[in-house]
Amino acid sequence: xxxxxxxxxxxxxxxxxxxxxxxxxxxxxxxxxxxxxxxxxxxxxxxxxxxxxxxxxxxxxxxxxxxxxxxxxxxxxxxxxxxxxxxxxxxxxxxxxxxxxxxxxxxxxxxxxxxxxxxxxxxxxxxx
Numbered sequence: 482x483x484x485x486x487x488x489x490x491x492x493x494x495x496x497x498x499x500x501x502x503x504x505x506x507x508x509x510x511x512x513x514x515x516x517x518x519x520x521x522x523x524x525x526x527x528x529x530x531x532x533x534x535x536x537x538x539x540x541x542x543x544x545x546x547x548x549x550x551x552x553x554x555x556x557x558x559x560x561x562x563x564x565x566x567x568x569x570x571x572x573x574x575x576x577x578x579x580x581x582x583x584x585x586x587x588x589x590x591x592x593x594x595x596x597x598x599x600x601x602x603x604x605x606x607x608x609x
Contacts, residue, residue, distance in 0.1 A: 493529065494531065495528050495530050497531065506555050506559060525565075526565050531567050532599065533570075533599070537557070571598060578600065579596070581597075
């Protein structure tokens with residue numbers, strides 16, 4: 482499914498969790514076309530993407546465990562070398578803010594860290 486341009490017309494920055502990258506790299510039959518469109522928009526500079534380094538941790542578990550070096554390298558390249566996409570390191574400020582998100586929204590630690598990292602960029606993101 483291609484996303485109509487009108488859906489992203491006002492979106493200039495997009496915060497990510499891990500799943501969309503798994504859908505893209507591992508070619509999920511339902512979400513692949515949509516993710517290709519999102520990745521293209523980021524690559525072309527239509528929008529900027531952000532996510533915490535936790536994404537890298539989560540996507541590498543399967544390929545490293547199974548010895549799938551090509552898949553591991555594909556994830557590393559996408560996340561560490563893509564234009565207009567930034568992996569945000571976790572620091573003490575992000576960790577403290579994540580604890581607030583865990584308490585307020587009853588989130589798991591990785592999810593709270595993802596949100597806190599993206600929020601630290603100073604960008605305004607919708608959390609819904």
